[in-house]
Amino acid sequence: MSLRRRSSGRLEFPDVEDLVDPLLVVKDLHTSFRTSRGTIRAVDGVSLTVDRGRTLGVVGESGSGKTVLSRSIMGLLPTREVVRSGSVQFSGYQLEAMPEAQLRQVWGAQLSMIFQDPMTALNPVVRIGRQITESLRLHLRMDRAEAKATAVSLLSSVGIPSPEERLRWYPFQLSGGMRQRVMIAIALACSPRLVLADEPTTGLDVTVQAQILDLLADLQRERHMAMLLVTHDLGVVANRADEIAVMYAGRVVERAPARALFTHTKMPYTRALMDSIPRLANPSHTRLQAIAGRPPDLVNSPKGCKFAPRCPYVQQKCIDTEPPLRSAGSPDHLFACWFPLVDGRPSGLPTPEAKSDRTPEVQSR
């Protein structure tokens, strides 16, 4: 049976409790796609760490590189026309240098992924029972009966009623929320140490979204599992992530503990993202603070700060030189901005009157 085929070298994973280093350490990760238009720098020098049992929220607009980042960490990118560099250390192993035969021992067992669209991620012609038991049989070498029993308990733990019966169902027989629960059950089947959840609730109803996020949080607590929660909605990660990294144009532009990110926002981009969300507390017809313009083209991105063309506080320095990711005050709050916000106003501006209006030469870019 093809499922049983495995490479010779079996990887040993130390107990999570024995880990000295953080569970996941990503250093200076670059992923580019070569296209006819030029090289798209989708992930452009991202460094981050996730400690065991913790949740890192990765937030950004579409095209900010957050999905490519999670796929680069997994090693789930095509090899043709893709240029990758940087280091991904997971549980002491360097994933970026690992041959695929060994990666297969990591995928699903230690590191798993919840994909955005459960309809395309699930195999439409295979019953969900087999899709769940596949990794149990392969990684944990369970026999049929044991795997089935585990699958039943997994399905009931993700809140699917009459799980025994549902094992025989095909994905199309389930609603979107139920399919996403099946995806979660598959991802969690082997109790991985780290789950990469790529927009796990986008496309679901708000009520179902709340259920799924609560479910993930509960399961995470039970299993001491770390999570990388990728989303475009700051509201989703606000009270569910320990730390939040905001991405823009393939880079992390602000990274901070969740609370600090909201209370002491440094990047104008992060602020703008927060302000664009309609709040229930505001009266109806409140004008939303939309971010003007679009994210930059990743083939010819601006040479200075990538957010400069859309930033309300842009200065000449921002256009000329790219700000590094740095900290000021608290060491765990990083930001890439020359004039970070302090109490909602940019600090260190050279000219006080140039505060709110963008300069004309930027507008024409």
Added chain:
Amino acid sequence: MTDVQTGQEGASSSGVDPAVADGSGATAGSAVADGQVATGGSAVADGQVATGGSAATGANGTAPDVVSGPGPGSVSGPDSVADAPILLQVEHLVVEFGSGKRRVHAVSDVSFEIREGETLGLVGESGCGKSTTGRAIVQVEVPTSGSVRFDGTELTRLSKKELRRIRTRIQMIFQDPISSLNPRRQIKDIVAEPLAIWGRGTKEERAEKVRAALESVGIDPETAGDRRPGEFSGGQCQRISIARALMSEPKLLICDEPVSALDVSIQAQILNLLADLKASFGLTMVFIAHDLAVVKNVSDRVAVMYLGKLCEVTGADQLYRAPAHPYTEALLASIPDPDPDRGAVATALSGELPSPLDPPSGCRFRTRCPHAQAVCAEVEPPLEDVAPGHQVACHFPLVNGTRIQRPVPAAATAATAS
């Protein structure tokens, strides 16, 4: 779109349309079309709005450069909306699919009305029938029974030909902006199509209107006109869909989840754009979405739907301040708020939507309702006032912070028994 001059006092939908000023031939055509369908009804309606003192509101409306006579679009405050004539009246609307045991009860006895210049939000989970309701208004889904009256015309009894004509004044915007545009056609042809179908104006006049419409939604007609939908992002495609919907100068715009496929930052742009266009084109809107925060932002009134029924209908702010139906409470609680101090959601809804093939007896929400009692299974709660302009269909609504028990209506008991 700066120098807009409207010369016609009584022309209904063309009142503040910037595109109209450019193509006078097209204006005449549309005025005739309006007259044919509504036989003077719309002209009278406009007169009523004008006497309601809205001309003054129009002067300080959001579109500063519009030199305008009476226009329904200038109706902005809640008071003037309440006085405006009813544009759309939906009564006892029922939409069912299939037959016998496989009959899907998509919309069951829904009634509401929308006044001119008003935005009604329709909110609920997927499968609650909100999109079907929107499509049944345009008669894309043929209602099983019930009445849809638009500007004095009963739509359910119109012939196909008459429907086609009146649909120019009711336009829709769909959820997936990319798939709702033909990928093989150029943007300028897509946007011009509503006029091309009706042969309105010359080719040059149409091109001019396309330019104006694209500009009004923030798309540069010079660079975008020759391109195809695949070259645009989701947000831009949605802008193009909106431009296309505005070409036939509709009075009523039905937006079916127009922002759910978009990022929050783009969502804010589109919501602001819709608010601007509503003001400058004098639109009445039905805004369908599952996110109550989005719906609240754009709507004057909100109707909450659950499994084909209306649960609660009231003003947008009132709904948030004092939700009376347990389902509304649950919806409000589910919305992720970007506030790390808000803590865990207390009343997240459990379970799934029951099958619309066999909806629960009595109140349809009772299977998931934390306050359900025996009576909820036996008697269907009617949609009745708990306060002026605030209707709730619940036996145990939350009124002024306390859950009260309503008397069980005798008529309803008889109806369920029979």
